[in-house]
Amino acid sequence: MKSSTSIGDYLIQRLYANGVRHVFGIPGDYVLGFYDQLTHSKLRVINTTDEECAGFAADAYARVRGLGAVCVTYCVGGLKVVNPTAEAFAEKSPVVIISGAPGMRERDRNPLLHHKVREFDTQKKVFEELTVASTVLDDPQIAFAEIDRVIHAALRYKRPVYIELPRDLIHTPGIPGYKPAAFHELSNPQSLAEALAEATAMINAAKQPVILADVEIHRFGLQDELLQLAHQTNIPVAATLLGKSVVGEQHPFYLGVYEGAMGREDVRQYVESSDCTIMLGWFMTDINLGVYTARLDPARSICATSEKLTLRYHNYDDVRFKDFVRGLVRAKLRPRELVNLPRPQPLPAFVALRGKNKITVKRLFQRLNAFLSDNTIVVADVGDALFGAADLYIHKRTEFLGPAYYASMGFAVPAAMGVQFANPKSRPLVIVGDGAFQMTGMELSTAVRYNLNPVVVVLNNRGYGTERHMQDGPYNDLVPWHYHRLPEVLGKGRGYLVETEEQLDKALFAAERHSDTFSLLDVHLDPFDRSPALQRLAERLAKKL
Ligand SMILES: Cc1ncc(C[n+]2csc(CCOP(=O)(O)OP(=O)(O)O)c2C)c(N)n1
Numbered sequence: 001m002k003s004s005t006s007i008g009d010y011l012i013q014r015l016y017a018n019g020v021r022h023v024f025g026i027p028g029d030y031v032l033g034f035y036d037q038l039t040h041s042k043l044r045v046i047n048t049t050d051e052e053c054a055g056f057a058a059d060a061y062a063r064v065r066g067l068g069a070v071c072v073t074y075c076v077g078g079l080k081v082v083n084p085t086a087e088a089f090a091e092k093s094p095v096v097i098i099s100g101a102p103g104m105r106e107r108d109r110n111p112l113l114h115h116k117v118r119e120f121d122t123q124k125k126v127f128e129e130l131t132v133a134s135t136v137l138d139d140p141q142i143a144f145a146e147i148d149r150v151i152h153a154a155l156r157y158k159r160p161v162y163i164e165l166p167r168d169l170i171h172t173p174g175i176p177g178y179k180p181a182a183f184h185e186l187s188n189p190q191s192l193a194e195a196l197a198e199a200t201a202m203i204n205a206a207k208q209p210v211i212l213a214d215v216e217i218h219r220f221g222l223q224d225e226l227l228q229l230a231h232q233t234n235i236p237v238a239a240t241l242l243g244k245s246v247v248g249e250q251h252p253f254y255l256g257v258y259e260g261a262m263g264r265e266d267v268r269q270y271v272e273s274s275d276c277t278i279m280l281g282w283f284m285t286d287i288n289l290g291v292y293t294a295r296l297d298p299a300r301s302i303c304a305t306s307e308k309l310t311l312r313y314h315n316y317d318d319v320r321f322k323d324f325v326r327g328l329v330r331a332k333l334r335p336r337e338l339v340n341l342p343r344p345q346p347l348p349a350f351v352a353l354r355g356k357n358k359i360t361v362k363r364l365f366q367r368l369n370a371f372l373s374d375n376t377i378v379v380a381d382v383g384d385a386l387f388g389a390a391d392l393y394i395h396k397r398t399e400f401l402g403p404a405y406y407a408s409m410g411f412a413v414p415a416a417m418g419v420q421f422a423n424p425k426s427r428p429l430v431i432v433g434d435g436a437f438q439m440t441g442m443e444l445s446t447a448v449r450y451n452l453n454p455v456v457v458v459l460n461n462r463g464y465g466t467e468r469h470m471q472d473g474p475y476n477d478l479v480p481w482h483y484h485r486l487p488e489v490l491g492k493g494r495g496y497l498v499e500t501e502e503q504l505d506k507a508l509f510a511a512e513r514h515s516d517t518f519s520l521l522d523v524h525l526d527p528f529d530r531s532p533a534l535q536r537l538a539e540r541l542a543k544k545l
Pocket residue numbers: 382383384385407408409410432433434435436437459461463464465466467
């Protein structure tokens with residue numbers, strides 16, 4: 001490293017070294033100096049229309065590539081990234097939030113500088129709640145070490161971190177000759193060996209073990225290990241909604257998405273009658289648990305995450321999640337026969353009914369399933385978009401993204417921008433409710449600016465449909481936008497008004513053909529129509545009442 005490397009340059013170098021190639025955000029005077037450094041670096045700045053959108057884009061980028069970054073100005077920008085940072089924290093996505101800030105020399109005598117809320121550290125305090133590590137780079141002596149510490153925490157815990165840059169120090173050199181710290185975290189070998197021995201005995205004694213694979217398999221890049229484990233042993237694998245696409249869904253050992261009563265009945269029965277559930281990177285969120293309809297017995301479970309390892313009622317400390325999963329791959333587990341497994345049923349082939357047959361949610365998802373190809377990444381927003389998408393048949397791994405735990409509306413359109421930069425070979429299929437679209441849909445402007453080509457399907461049921469099923473009122477109604485006409489406003493893209501099956505079919509064929517730009521399908525649905533998944537949940541809950 002050059003002896004004159006500045007704090008700003010070092011941050012850029014470390015982001016690059018950890019796989020970041022794009023930084024999402026909006027500049028402001030407190031961060032303009034760093035934007036200049038970014039523009040002259042190997043990283044590419046992607047301007048979004050709003051900081052919240054930059055946050056969602058960086059989160060999705062991190063989910064696909066392993067680390068994401070957003071760069072904004074002090075408070076007015078930073079505080080808009082609060083909600084996406086909360087989502088990234090809750091759903092374990094490593095995003096580096098970089099915020100400009102007043103220079104240290106400007107802070108003397110506590111002047112009322114613009115954008116300051118209360119104290120100079122107010123924004124940092126907010127982010128301390130939402131991140132696993134945070135720092136203000138106000139001391140050149142330790143700035144490089146701080147950058148390493150914080151980025152390492154993001155990678156170690158797969159959660160967001162916060163870095164604040166006082167604007168008068170970004171060009172200041174750090175310590176000459178500094179070498180990036182090497183972080184090694186090892187499992188305690190005795191704990192690991194004992195945990196693996198207990199797990200091996202439990203699994204081998206079981207008649208019907210099953211693996212439940214969730215989000216941390218994605219985040220820790222353990223998909224190959226999971227595949228190997230399943231191939232070697234023929235122990236079937238179910239995913240969760242948050243973990244969906246953890247493996248390609250065509251594998252013979254893949255059961256489908258398990259989500260208690262909300263999911264398919266055959267998967268529920270198989271998983272819940274297992275005498276050894278091996279939960280890998282699995283979080284007991286209410287949605288993963290099918291709104292608490294899941295019936296899983298801890299006395300028959302192995303529960304491994306980056307935070308905790310529990311076998312039945314035994315806890316093991318100091319065992320890294322990766323080491324445990326890799327250990328299972330090497331363990332002497334007896335192979336099984338793949339017989340009578342429930343398998344995801346490919347949705348029936350879609351033949352559009354002619355004429356004026358109105359499109360329904362169920363038929364829409366059947367048609368969307370046929371649209372998926374090997375390079376489609378499905379990005380689903382909250383609402384029936386997410387529930388309905390659970391039944392789509394995903395071809396390859398990491399091709400399904402949805403905020404299935406924190407569940408903030410407005411994720412999908414900006415996330416699709418992040419997805420396409422993270423994997424330029426992909427074409428996102430965005431499935432989004434009209435309510436969520438009205439929050440962040442104008443981020444399609446970024447698709448225009450950078451020539452991206454997502455296919456955006458707006459489920460236009462004229463309101464907050466999911467909520468209508470719980471409690472209806474005028475507060476669930478929306479102003480009906482002419483979504484399909486937005487390309488006119490944005491100056492690019494193709495819009496389609498879809499009311500019938502035939503129109504849907506034609507629009508999707510056209511969207512497939514016109515891959516030079518984005519497509520926006522405004523799909524008119526009955527306000528009370530809903531996907532089979534929502535229907536299932538309602539029926540099973542009704543039986544319990
Ligand atoms: C940012 C945010 N605000 C409010 C909610 C509460 N909420 C959950 S679902 C929903 C309705 C979603 O409407 P829409 O996007 O049109 O999808 P639909 O339910 O109609 O399928 C609302 C308001 C939320 N999850 N996120």
